[in-house]
Amino acid sequence: MKLTFATWVADLSARGHGVLAASHAVPIQLWLREPGDYGSVLHFLARGTTVTLRRYAATDLTTLVLRSECDCEEHRTAGAGSRTVLTPGAVPVDEVVLDGAALFGWTGFEAGLLDVPTAAELFAELRHELDGRAADVA
Template identity: 40%
Template sequence: MNLPALADLFASHGLRLLPGSYPVPVELLVQLPDTTIARFSARGTTLRLRTYSPDALTTITIPAECGCGDHHPQTGPARVTLSRYAVPLEERVIDGELAHGWQHHEAGLLRLADAVPHFFTLLDQLRARELVGVA
């Protein structure tokens, strides 16, 4: 699975894969149907899904290597990312050590196709909480 195929899969679920997503190690920025931003990461032995308000997204410009403007433009490409000041609204975690017996950095070694089911598991946990009513 590659990012374009994942974008198609997400679109079929009403989700939008955003720029700034990476397949290795897996780090995904996803816009949910309510415009909330979800960040999924697989690092160490942990799989983590955090949600952020839509205004947590920002664009940064990567400066050219030399920055002099003679050889290269002074500004480089723009990258979409979360603001350094963004505070998660919610977080769901799968502890790979407890759930799968991982010991070192197995989450970081997951291929995109192997990480996506964990993304949907954590997303379902978020949605399950939303469906609980108060009497």
């Protein structure tokens, strides 16, 4: 079976990760809540010549309530939409960065063109490195 963004996200969900709505396939960007009641938040991003995995504290997420411009009674009672976002000023607890220019000779925007299987492999490698750092600190 060919790995697509949908199947990758489904696999991550099956392993207990909460996949947040801001995740998308092109360019690859994942927002994940790690398993557990107080799971931290992972942000995987492929842009330019770098691929980055950041870990944020669970408390760095907040809900942004989206209201209509008019904010009239009819729209308020219909219910406002919401979006999960990072709290302004949130700083990663840890991060690992793959420098594609140094490792692969990327010169401009190659990270943004990664296919899903390659991105999934890089995510696994960066996650392993990030988890290793956390174990060293503990």
